Amino acid sequence: DILRFLDKPVCYDATIFVRFLLGTRIKSSQFMKVQKSTFPGVLGVSTSTPQWDGKKAVPSGTALVFYRTQDKSFFHAAVAISGHKIRSINGAHTLGDGWRDADMGHALGLPDETGIFTFDHGAKVRVFLAPN
Numbered sequence: 001d002i003l004r005f006l007d008k009p010v011c012y013d014a015t016i017f018v019r020f021l022l023g024t025r026i027k028s029s030q031f032m033k034v035q036k037s038t039f040p041g042v043l044g045v046s047t048s049t050p051q052w053d054g055k056k057a058v059p060s061g062t063a064l065v066f067y068r069t070q071d072k073s074f075f076h077a078a079v080a081i082s083g084h085k086i087r088s089i090n091g092a093h094t095l096g097d098g099w100r101d102a103d104m105g106h107a108l109g110l111p112d113e114t115g116i117f118t119f120d121h122g123a124k125v126r127v128f129l130a131p132n
Contacts (some may be wrong), residue, residue, distance in 0.1 A: 002014050002017065002018065002089075002099050003010075005017065005048075008040065009089060010036075010089065010090050011076050011088045011089055011090045011096070012034060012036070012039035012042075012043075012076045012077040013034065014038065014079075014087075014088060014089050015039075015040055015043065015063050015072075015077035015078060015079050015088065015101065016030070016031050016034055016063075018045065018063075018079045019043065019061075019063050019079070019130070023063050023121065025044070025131065026042060026043075027086035028082060030042050030088060033128065038040060039065075039074070039077060040065050040074045040128075043063045043065055043130040044111060044130050045063075045065040045074070045128045045129075045130050047067065047128070049065075049069070049124075049130070049131070050128070050129050051115050051126055051128055051129065051130065052064065052104075052117040052127040052128075053111070053115070053128055054098075054105065054108065054109070054110045054111045054117065055110070056083065057082070057083045058083070058084065058086075058129065059080060060080055060081055060082055060132070061078040061080065062079070062129055062130060062132060063077060063078070063079055063080075063117045063129075063130035064078050064079070064080060064104070064127055064128065064129060065077050065127075065128045065130060066078075066095065066125055066126075066127055066128075066132070067123055067125060067126045067127075068123055069116060069124040069125065070124060070126070072125065075097055075125075076088065076090075078095060078096045078102070078104070079099065080084065083105075084100075084103055084104050084105030084106075084122060085101050085102065085103055085104075086102050086103075086104050087099050087100065087102070088102070094106075094107035094119075094120070095107055096119065104127070107119065107126070108125070
């Protein structure tokens with residue numbers, strides 16, 4: 001369980017750690033200094049990164065970064081494990097909590113025509129796919 005390897009981790013710590021272990025472009029020096037404001041960049045995500053369409057399976061090991069449109073901020077990160085299933089921590093249960101499987105297809109449903117999902121009491125979110 002990933003929680004044994006990280007001290008008081010948050011979602012982006014766990015996601016970046018897994019991506020580091022998978023041998024992606026993330027370096028240990030980046031992992032050790034990551035903060036809430038820098039985690040999207042460490043994962044290679046910005047608002048111009050490709051988005052999940054709500055239908056296609058996401059390849060295992062892909063990092064996903066969740067963006068709230070109301071406050072224009074990235075708020076969560078997770079790792080795809082198969083299909084629409086992800087793992088994360090601190091994700092309000094439906095987007096991964098305690099490193100247990102979560103189904104983001106079920107949690108988010110389908111996006112509108114602009115790629116925005118409605119989540120958790122009406123929050124509008126986008127889901128960006130980190131490059132592998």
